[in-house]
Amino acid sequence: MTTNGAEIDRQPGKLRVGMHWASSCGGCDISLLEIGEHLLELIEVADIVFWPCAADFKYRTVADYPDGYIDVCLFNGGIRSSEHERLARLLRRKSRTLVAYGACAMDGGIPALANLKSPREIYDAVYHSNPTLHNPGHVEPKTQWATPLGELDLPGMYPQVLRLGDIVDVDYQIPGCPPVGAQVWKVLQAVVAGEVPARNSAVRVGCDNRSVCDECPREKRKTRIKAFKRPHMAVPEPNWCLLEQGFVCLGASTRSGCGAQCPKAEMTCRGCYGSAGLSSDQGTAMLSALGSVIDAVTEDRAREVVDEIVDPTGTFYRFSLASSALKARR
């Protein structure tokens, strides 16, 4: 993490830290546990004042905190319902520094693939056409439902998954699905030491400024791709660049900092650390990267090779559809 002398906006005494999950999977909360025994060190210098996953502080407690009471709030998950939005706004008000923590809060994450479908299509699949359904009355959940004893309500779903930054100002972003524990600990140490970069919604911390390819140990042989292969249909040659072997790997368009974990496990990068460049459109960046490695001299031939890629949208924007130029289907 670079330091420019800017101090985090904090109060004297122990640091007050919060963590919250919106439309996420819990993996981000688990990633905070990844700091292991450092968790015991963290408790020495910081009070956890809100962390539903690990501590019993309630929303009512947070509502009663003075504005700006929380020094740093790590917010994970995208925004899918009015309830998520309400909590995002509340935690923004209660927090001096609000961090979009993880791929979902930052770029929508995998749940944002739902933006390729309409809520109606989702309802039809889940409540009307799955093979185990027995729903002769065509029942669907209703946001309001009257029982003989009183009315029950459910929050409505938003038509698409949004980023935290679409709802409130975000001070920093930590990428990853989930963020890597060692990176998280570095960020927390810097916060405790007051050594953080100036706040700016575009500032990403807990990562590096290069691409996954730059930290990947697999050898590049400068060969060009003649055809694409699906990962289960061929065993990759060890230690050789997966993309050069024809496996679609997003390392070139993805921000570094994870340690190239997937390529080291013989799996292609799927881009969870977000866009490597200044543009947040990871898919466009990947397409231009492909342009330079495909073995084709004519445009038609290039198109032929690229057409072999199955599901380019769901692959190039696996974690970042909510940040892309595509945004949503409609």
Add this chain to the structure above:
Amino acid sequence: MTIPATTSAGPTRRISIDPITRLEGHGKIDIFLDADGEVADCFFQVPELRGFEKFCEGRPVEEMPRITPRICGVCPEAHLMASAKACDAVYKISLPLTARLIRELQYDIFYVTDHATHFYALAAPDFVMGPSSNPAERNLIGVIRKLGVGVGQQVIQARKWGHEAAAIFGGRPVNPENAIPGGVSKPITASERDRLEEIARYLLEFSKFTLKVLHDLVLANAEYVDLILHGPYYHETYSMGLVDDKNRTNFYDGKVRVVDPEGHELCKYAPRDYAKYIAERVEPWSYLKFPYLTQVGWKGFVDGKQSGVYRATPQARLNVADAMSTPLAQEAYEEYFETLTGDRSGHRMVHHTLAIHWARVVEMVNAAERALELVRHPELTHPENYRVIPHDTPTEGVGIVEAPRGTLVHHYVTDENGIIRKANLVVGTTNNHAAICMSIKKAAQGLIRKGSDITEGVLNMIEMSFRAYDPCFGCATHSLPGQMPMVVRVRDCGGTVLSTTTRA
């Protein structure tokens, strides 16, 4: 948190618990009281839906083991394995031995750490700190302070080493990425195997230690034993779980066995036949569906042999198993059944909801012992048999594992290029949805009586009824929204707030 206004006629009062806490995911409870202050009815609602089943359509099937683990970052390995097995079935692949060994070993190590997380972080605070203790201290940090940093370090090491194992298998400590149709992406080297054995040995010692913690802190406390045996936490339902060919426990593979409340087998089926045996019901007041047994039928939110409601929990898995697959777990199984039923054979079923916590620790011992067996298998480190390339045309397949929270089904239909056309997911917690509703209602009925004080402690004891299930409504709704506060307002029939209780 907005509390819906009471719209009913008549002398009804409503208690809303929104949201429930110390679980994975989001839910809320509405309790309706009659004029005497007794519980007239109770609804448990799950307020979210994410639609993985729909947006997986159009994705390549081999990407499903990389997409579906993001349904739940707490139990990604359960989705990883169920998805990989569904992919194998789609391509009609029979796994080579080494691939199978690696997957099951990976899964058993995950099982120990996942159960440990629930036991120490989510369940233990109710027992170590007490059901009605200060809620600000009723958490993992309180547990560590009370039991000592030494215990805390052991818990942290179990998690840490468990995640190190996940990274050895799949590159990443959370959301490992190694599962592919036909096996796993990389073999296990000899030195990796040695480290995995060290980890498995530690996890076995840790599981035995956890069993001792359970004995010392819960079973040695007469008040807790009374609560488990005689509290409002009891339902006689069907039980579901995977068993091997000798009807012993297996978390990774086998047939699904269902037994009735007395322990008689209702059915035993291969994963591909799951849709003949379970159906899902939709209620208009919850996003989450209600599975039930088709052979018995849906009879409403009631227990007993006539009702198709079943449970798929650690307790259910012990009920359906004739024996555990490993010796120390078998000892723990016999002790568990003898204490709770008077019969160590396991032939008499256990239905005490709070005893699910105990069954979970028995499973920890089982998973750790099984991991130790597998890690010593000579074929584990075979340099080639860790994967095969599919040759058949992809069509349709079902994969089932026992997720820590219940039987997990992934069912995919693809086109001839292996692109998903339809996906159906029946996940662990969803199996228990109807039973959880019933457990909450029964606890509310038992704990809220005419004229009784509705304290924070009482509310927590209602919540303990679902906490025993280790529910993951993130998985169940294929989303995981936040946990939030719990505010209870008692209103009169005109909507006027009579009292407010805040748990904070």
